Amino acid sequence: SEVKKIAVIAGDGIGPEVVAEAIKVMKKTEELFGYKFEFEHGLFGGIAIDEKGTPLPQETLDICQNSDAVLLGAVGGPKWDNNSKELRPETGLLGIRKALGLFSNIRPAVVFDCLKDASTLKPEVLEGTDLIVVRELTGGIYFGEKFRRDGEQGQEAVDTCVYNVTEIERIVRQAFEVAQKRSKRLASVDKANVLETSRLWRETVNRIAPEYPDVELEHVLVDNCAMQLLRRPSSFDVIVTENMFGDILSDEAAMLTGSIGMLSSASLGEGSFGLYEPVHGSAPDIAGQGIANPIATILSVALMFRLTFGYEDAANAIEAAVKNVLDAGHRTGDIATDKSKAIGTTAMGDLIVAAL
Amino acid sequence: SEVKKIAVIAGDGIGPEVVAEAIKVMKKTEELFGYKFEFEHGLFGGIAIDEKGTPLPQETLDICQNSDAVLLGAVGGPKWDNNSKELRPETGLLGIRKALGLFSNIRPAVVFDCLKDASTLKPEVLEGTDLIVVRELTGGIYFGEKFRRDGEQGQEAVDTCVYNVTEIERIVRQAFEVAQKRSKRLASVDKANVLETSRLWRETVNRIAPEYPDVELEHVLVDNCAMQLLRRPSSFDVIVTENMFGDILSDEAAMLTGSIGMLSSASLGEGSFGLYEPVHGSAPDIAGQGIANPIATILSVALMFRLTFGYEDAANAIEAAVKNVLDAGHRTGDIATDKSKAIGTTAMGDLIVAAL
Ligand SMILES: CC(C)[C@H](C(=O)O)[C@@H](O)C(=O)O
Numbered sequence A, B: 001s002e003v004k005k006i007a008v009i010a011g012d013g014i015g016p017e018v019v020a021e022a023i024k025v026m027k028k029t030e031e032l033f034g035y036k037f038e039f040e041h042g043l044f045g046g047i048a049i050d051e052k053g054t055p056l057p058q059e060t061l062d063i064c065q066n067s068d069a070v071l072l073g074a075v076g077g078p079k080w081d082n083n084s085k086e087l088r089p090e091t092g093l094l095g096i097r098k099a100l101g102l103f104s105n106i107r108p109a110v111v112f113d114c115l116k117d118a119s120t121l122k123p124e125v126l127e128g129t130d131l132i133v134v135r136e137l138t139g140g141i142y143f144g145e146k147f148r149r150d151g152e153q154g155q156e157a158v159d160t161c162v163y164n165v166t167e168i169e170r171i172v173r174q175a176f177e178v179a180q181k182r183s184k185r186l187a188s189v190d191k192a193n194v195l196e197t198s199r200l201w202r203e204t205v206n207r208i209a210p211e212y213p214d215v216e217l218e219h220v221l222v223d224n225c226a227m228q229l230l231r232r233p234s235s236f237d238v239i240v241t242e243n244m245f246g247d248i249l250s251d252e253a254a255m256l257t258g259s260i261g262m263l264s265s266a267s268l269g270e271g272s273f274g275l276y277e278p279v280h281g282s283a284p285d286i287a288g289q290g291i292a293n294p295i296a297t298i299l300s301v302a303l304m305f306r307l308t309f310g311y312e313d314a315a316n317a318i319e320a321a322v323k324n325v326l327d328a329g330h331r332t333g334d335i336a337t338d339k340s341k342a343i344g345t346t347a348m349g350d351l352i353v354a355a356l
């Protein structure tokens, strides 16, 4: 079959370690399913700041733009936390989202059987929780004009939150489509009782809704959603919301599953191109020790196979392999109840490759 | 002692029922402690829309401005939800906050012993949770310029988030002072890696911090805070944040205690003036049935006594009376495990008055 080009951005901290295992898995699927991948590596984040003086070098962007998909490890760390804005890893993250037109961030929050007890929520509340947050990723207060000025009450800072109907329509349609393939329930989250952008958001959702008559739609205010996620997490199917609310709610949803070390995410644009990454961060405290959990990154590959390449067979195989390895009792340190039996990053990767 | 004027805004739904019990409690403290209160009632919210054509009539504002404190029941309901902006209860709420200069919203999130099991969090995680969210209430994206305009990509909506140093300083100082009287830990929540207002916020917090050397300060990003509240709620003492983040996080914090029907809140300005209200809403579904729980409103009176009047004795007495009544096993329907034994709103008020 056709060669797929994958841009690999290992990034900082545990990024390179977990990405190495994901690549092993992809190579195994070449053997098993006859797929062909070409990997091109790019510098990004803290390491790019150190080596190239910018978190998002043009050549990295070029590599991504010439690829069919991007696999990202993790970026950031205390080393760069006090840098000026242009020299911070997150500036690279915002830059790559905008440059690649990745307007939609898909964050599944599911509970892994073996991690049921890791959640701080009661098991009976968590039971059946399986939701997806669809977050708008290239608009809103993240990308609006920001500046300082002198006012009557001293220095003033301003952030501008802007949304146009086109931006709202495309993310909302995508969320409706995701919902159609699942339990057909969509919660649109806004703050329409206060914000003008939220009122335009809600009007747009209501205008589009009749095109998806099979999807049950509810509007939830963001403050109420933060509560309902805690009270009835399993009642949500797909949640769609704007950038800032999505940042907060997707992290809340991830944490309540107790499975944050295992969750994957996709950032999509028009067409099939996408950037895939684990939800967890660069974990500088355990970097370089070979003990990081590669599962979230490996599951991000499954998501890439499904959403960008349509390789449903390989995606399912990866997910099944992960499940088998976990069911057999193998654990990295972060998810082990008996830490003395924990295995390392490569051992976990090897087991998943073997289970494929 | 001096007569204190209290503006009473019963509002909508269960508001009038719960406020009536709070007034009974205040009257009892007149007898017991020799305090003197003068109550003046004002229309506000939905009922004011119906009777006066505006959610915040000028005469209600006058009553508040001529009072030492305001007791608010609850506002809103489905009846007014589809009104235009000027005819919505929440517009009155935003208006009264701004008009009375109530820049600080104090929301204690504590766990009531009798409601430990009502939380969706595991009891061992919840153990010892006792935090206060100090939310900025008259600035930020709530009050910045909002408008629509035609853009290249169709209609556009804009919200503006503005903060000046003076606004940030006063709320942050207040939070430091609240922390000094408690466990001396302050978490300042922002999104300084993205927002200019958050960067000004963080700089201001850091500039002020040396004045409170006994308070341990941490900066937490809002998305991380949404997670940490779930993972380690008992590790927080005081959380200070801007208006929009405070709206979301205070609701999340309230919900995780499982005690949302029992939580009180204060909105303060310069000086001792304050507006006090239960955290719960107007609960239109049970309004008029005499079954609402008046405890959150009664505890809001205790907060008023403590924060506005300095009546520590009466505040403590009210809190002790509530505890005694609960310890004796009395419950309204919302907090009863055996619903058949639940008592009504007035019965609960009477028991608390008797326990005083
Ligand atoms: C690092 C930060 C800029 C970023 C965001 O807020 O989008 C992160 O929190 C995320 O969710 O990917």
Ligand SMILES: CC(C)[C@H](C(=O)O)[C@@H](O)C(=O)O
Pocket (backbone or CB within 6 Å): A193, A194, A223, B090, B093, B094, B247
């Ligand atoms: C009703 C709404 C405008 C209000 C707010 O967002 O401030 C409410 O959610 C609150 O927290 O008091």
